[in-house]
Amino acid sequence: MANKKIYLDYAATTPVDAEVLQTMLPYFSEEFGNASSLHSFGRTAADAVFAARESAAHFFKCSEEEIIFTSGATESNNLAIKGVLRAYNKNKKNKGKIPHIITTVFEHSCVLKTCQKLEKEGSTEVTYLPVYADGIIKASDVEKSIKENTLLISIMHVNNEIGTVQPIAQIGKLLAHLNEKREEKIIFHTDATQAVAYFDTNVKRLGVDLLSMSAHKIYGPKGAGMLYVKKGTKITQIQDGGAQEFALRAGTLNSTGIVGLGKAIEVLEKSKKKEVKKIKELRDYLIKKVLKEIPGTRLNGSRSKRSPNNANFSFSDVEGESLLLYLDADGIAASTGSACSSGSLSPSHVLLALGLKPEQAHGSLRVSLGKYTTKKELVIFVTKLKKVLEKLRKVSGEILKEYYSKKK
Numbered sequence: 086m087a088n089k090k091i092y093l094d095y096a097a098t099t100p101v102d103a104e105v106l107q108t109m110l111p112y113f114s115e116e117f118g119n120a121s122s123l124h125s126f127g128r129t130a131a132d133a134v135f136a137a138r139e140s141a142a143h144f145f146k147c148s149e150e151e152i153i154f155t156s157g158a159t160e161s162n163n164l165a166i167k168g169v170l171r172a173y174n175k176n177k178k179n180k181g182k183i184p185h186i187i188t189t190v191f192e193h194s195c196v197l198k199t200c201q202k203l204e205k206e207g208s209t210e211v212t213y214l215p216v217y218a219d220g221i222i223k224a225s226d227v228e229k230s231i232k233e234n235t236l237l238i239s240i241m242h243v244n245n246e247i248g249t250v251q252p253i254a255q256i257g258k259l260l261a262h263l264n265e266k267r268e269e270k271i272i273f274h275t276d277a278t279q280a281v282a283y284f285d286t287n288v289k290r291l292g293v294d295l296l297s298m299s300a301h302k303i304y305g306p307k308g309a310g311m312l313y314v315k316k317g318t319k320i321t322q323i324q325d326g327g328a329q330e331f332a333l334r335a336g337t338l339n340s341t342g343i344v345g346l347g348k349a350i351e352v353l354e355k356s357k358k359k360e361v362k363k364i365k366e367l368r369d370y371l372i373k374k375v376l377k378e379i380p381g382t383r384l385n386g387s388r389s390k391r392s393p394n395n396a397n398f399s400f401s402d403v404e405g406e407s408l409l410l411y412l413d414a415d416g417i418a419a420s421t422g423s424a425c426s427s428g429s430l431s432p433s434h435v436l437l438a439l440g441l442k443p444e445q446a447h448g449s450l451r452v453s454l455g456k457y458t459t460k461k462e463l464v465i466f467v468t469k470l471k472k473v474l475e476k477l478r479k480v481s482g483e484i485l486k487e488y489y490s491k492k493k
């Protein structure tokens with residue numbers, strides 16, 4: 086029997102669920118209308134988009150008009166940050182003022198680079214909050230960093246590399262309290278891309294004004310996502326054009342993708358509780374087995390406050406890229422660093438932010454589980470991992486030790 090490939094990179098992307106695919110199919114061809122057109126083709130597409138909006142609103146516990154469909158979390162995060170800043174700058178009252186943004190050092194690059202760019206341009210001041218050794222930020226650090234000109238706080242719900250969970254609801258509560266006394270309310274955004282499948286993302290409970298997510302992380306299609314925008318939030322569109330999505334996101338709606346996103350949310354809502362339990366048990370089994378059976382291993386990030394699907398390890402005396410390639414040759418797909426930054430040889434900014442040495446950050450492997458993961462796959466994975474590590478440690482251990490000692 087041919088060896089079946091084992092996919093352990095669900096944090097990078099997930100396959101489209103069969104039910105989701107079936108629901109999407111007619112919208113590629115028969116029901117191809119532009120959701121903005123007034124004729125029956127357009128109305129059919131608009132109805133399907135509305136149904137997806139209803140599913141999303143039900144899931145996030147908000148109203149339909151608060152759902153803005155985008156092309157994914159990168160766009161949602163850009164819209165959240167730049168849209169809030171643009172609205173601030175459009176207000177004559179703010180002429181000549183520089184607002185302040187609070188974020189963290191270990192956000193996804195689409196948040197981090199957006200903030201760094203705006204800061205470089207001189208459009209905003211930015212505070213990058215530290216993350217502690219357990220991979221979690223402190224709500225008290227958020228409070229301490231707030232200034233009179235703080236406009237926006239953008240903090241991810243679950244980190245994409247180490248899966249650690251941030252105290253979003255706690256920060257939300259804190260802000261609700263502080264905002265009562267402020268004339269200009271601080272806007273709170275969370276990138277919940279890695280959280281939606283596993284945690285309660287009720288926007289009211291979290292206390293957020295803006296929330297980003299992406300369909301392809303929840304068994305929906307790539308190229309579809311959304312931004313929750315609480316009614317009354319001061320935000321404007323960042324790309325100019327049509328008045329789609331309540332004039333917040335110009336461009337013809339990706340109705341097929343949106344239908345897929347809506348269905349993926351529905352499927353998730355029905356199965357979430359059961360899946361979370363199953364995946365968490367498998368992850369705990371994996372972590373325990375790897376830490377026990379493989380010497381020179383550490384788990385990165387808190388063991389308890391992490392996403393049910395994430396295990397991020399550092400292995401001594403190996404290099405993550407080589408590990409990844411050897412595993413791939415053995416039919417196993419995992420990841421080192423974030424999906425978007427792997428391919429570059431610089432160590433992960435997330436792992437360095439936790440205080441890992443470059444050699445520890447280089448020897449990291451993210452194993453992310455999903456709804457199709459089985460215990461059998463994990464058993465095979467650990468067996469193969471042990472063999473690959475043995476091989477690599479023999480070859481690279483001494484070379485790497487010498488390399489890092491020269492760098493010191």
Ligand SMILES: Cc1ncc(COP(=O)(O)O)c(C=O)c1O
Binds near residue numbers: 158279298300425
């Ligand atoms: C936390 C987080 N934010 C944003 C993104 C970007 O999402 P998208 O691929 O939908 O642009 C990702 C994808 O890896 C992510 O994990």
